[in-house]
Amino acid sequence: MKLAGLLMTVSLVAAAAQDKPLPPHESLLAADYVGGQKPSVTEKAKIEIVDVTGQAFAKAVKTTNLQPMKAFYELQLAVVCQQPVAKSDILHVRFYARGVAPEDETGEARGHIYFQKHSPNWHKMLTSDFRAGTNWKRYDYPFVARRDHAAGETALCFGLGYGKQEMEIGGVQFLRMPKGTKLRDLPRTPVTYPGSAPNAAWRRGAAERIEQHRKGDLKVTVVDAKGKPVPNAVVQAELTRHAFQFSSVISIPRFTAKDPALDTYRQKARELFNATGNENALKWPPWESNWGGAYQKKTTVATLREFHDAGYHVRGHVMVWPNWKHLPRELQKLKGTPDQSKVPQLVLDHIREIGAATRDVVDEWDVINETRSNHELMDLFGREIMIDWFKAAREVLPTHDLYINDYSILNSPPGSRNHAAYLDTIQFLLKGGAPVTGVGFQAHLGGNLPNPAMVYRTLEEFGKLGLKMRVTEFDIDIDDEDAQARYTRDFMTLLFSHPSVVGFQMWGFWEGAHWRPKGAMYRRNWEPKPNAEAYRDLVFRQWQTNEKTTTDANGACAVRGFLGEYKVSVQAAGKAQVVKAKLAKTGTEMVVRLK
Structure with missing residues (x-):
């Protein structure tokens, strides 16, 4: 399968995985996650509860990093899980987030979602980075519990100790799925982007511009030692740079x-x-x-x-x-x-x-x-x-x-x-x-x-x-x-x-x-x-050119290829010649003399 087809298939599969509905489930949070956070202000960060409109949740926890931090856990949101967790439980975290990081090259706020033992050695069963842009986005992370833990031994955490940024998180759910649930059957957040569809409008324009601006016509005329045209000469034009x-x-x-x-x-x-x-x-x-x-x-x-x-x-x-x-x-x-x-x-x-x-x-x-x-x-x-x-x-x-x-x-x-x-x-x-x-x-x-x-x-x-x-x-x-x-x-x-x-x-x-x-x-x-x-x-x-053609009755032929440096090989009547050429946007005409 060609790469484009393979990537298209993966894209469709990823989108389908995100849209899968959740089966009946049990919440492992005793109370609202956002409500469990305490507003505070330190020299490093500010934590506050803010109102939200246009979403299925009314409140979000907002963190503002007042100075850069060296480790994600320097700013942590956590809620202790008051339910026991058994090895092989199928668990699922869902939340919504948006943010901005004006000093980060991506402009996106960074976060780290993790579920861990809430005491040394802080054993983690889920750990994943995520990034949030300016619009609300849903995130889904299914995973398998790898150990048994008693009630109160674990915590669902967000690590937000990164550079200067703002992050809002709401609609947090921590769920246990029925026995027999397969991870592949649960929604999982893929990384997608607008314009990724195979028929996205931008693709046609890009293809047309590539043909117009990145290719040119290489015209080759083959002559013999006396300067007479050589018909039926085999000409190969290979892009080398x-x-x-x-x-x-x-x-x-x-x-x-x-x-x-x-x-x-x-x-x-x-x-x-x-x-x-x-x-x-x-x-x-x-x-x-x-x-x-x-x-x-x-x-x-x-x-x-x-x-x-x-x-x-x-x-x-x-x-x-x-x-x-x-x-x-x-x-x-x-x-x-x-x-x-x-x-x-x-x-x-x-x-x-x-x-x-x-x-x-x-x-x-x-x-x-x-x-x-x-x-x-x-x-x-x-x-x-x-x-x-x-x-x-x-x-x-x-x-x-x-x-x-x-x-x-x-x-x-x-x-x-x-x-x-x-x-x-x-x-x-x-x-x-x-x-x-x-x-x-x-x-x-x-x-x-x-x-x-x-x-x-x-x-x-x-x-x-x-x-x-x-x-x-x-x-x-x-x-x-x-x-x-x-x-x-x-x-x-x-x-x-x-x-x-x-x-x-x-x-x-x-x-x-x-x-x-x-x-x-x-x-x-x-x-x-x-x-x-x-x-x-x-x-x-x-984006390569390596074409073979033959000259006409006038000893001429043409190849349309990508702009750059070429090796032009010519064969006719037992003779061969290799020359270099440079194909410019305006086109290139050259004469190859067989010796």
Whole structure:
């Protein structure tokens, strides 16, 4: 079965699983879950009970994280189960939630649902992360009890100790199903998204745009040594490198480690992509070896040179991340001192130094990163300082593309505050003469996956700026691997269809070198996940050209193929010739002379 058909089947099965009705059941909660929570305010968080309209429940517990927390259990909602639980009981948790996390890349609030022994060793029988967007969503989690517990020994808990966010939870049910109930017969929350249907309207437009913008006509004329046309020559045109950039960042310390166990990592980084970028090595602190000896300028430049010289497009990330915590230690020491005024010049010096050091191995740069939430330098020295940064980059990099980069744009609707802030910043830079040539969109996605049609509207909105666009940091941090694969396919397809998008970059591809391992394409043992198959199906099968044809009486033939570099092989009358060609959007005409 083709991947598209397989993913479609999985999608339909997942939707059916969510819609299954609950059989007769017994509640294990002695009272209302929300009513069992006590309003409170601490330096970390606020807990309150709020009214709800338009739902089957009238109250919800609302938590507001006033400061980031390091562990989900630092903010916990819990209700003790006053019923005994027996091993092999079929249990089911249902609740509704909505939330917002303005400083998270996904914009979604994070939560952790778990059922555990309510005393050391805190043995857990259910544990699952979830994410909540701005609209109420129902969540269903069936599971099997693995131990016997007496009444009062267990608790149903929500862990909400994450970054700054707001979360509302209501309609909580904790149920025991009749003996003989099968887990597969109970509703289970799949990760779905609007626009996932096989006949979704956005798909047709995307296919048409791909045909229009990502393909061209390669016209080949075959002649003999005297220049006469050669009819019936066999011509094969094989795409060897896409014009569109498919990329992943790499961990340079892992890539350069003298460890045979990492050979597969190095191999896959070269095999899967035609472009690359750095995860951390070009950020300012590691560039200055603030992160230890694994980060050295010489090693970083040598690694990027290896890719550049092999024909890979190389991205640099990032010249300025304008918060104190993202600056080298030596600059952080200047904060609040009389020497703080030296910081603007030190930033300009850094831009010129790293730009010059990487000029021949890096093709483009993120000059500034995440200005919406990282603006301490602008607050101190004025917004115009960003214009100075771009101008300094252009001085040292006269022909390189220079990008601005930010998060929670593609998963926010057009007209949102995130969009308005990003557009305002870019327009401010352009109006001030900053040589911005590209717009970067991070795409760290969670359980609330944006409608591809909405993503297209966002690209159209930012496309009016007339700049190049690319996704710079992609991953999907969810447990549902089938949904992860489906959305990877759809998201990449939508991006590939937009004429202003020049590339797509993952923020890692292997669990052993990934900031959010669930987002990787390959498990630690290098077993490919479904999203790896989705990626490979698009890049190496659906979006490939390898066609064979024959010339007509005039020695001419044509192949319509994806834009990029080609190997053109010609055979006729016992002679063969292989030449290289580059297929551009406007089309390419070439003459092959058989010798």
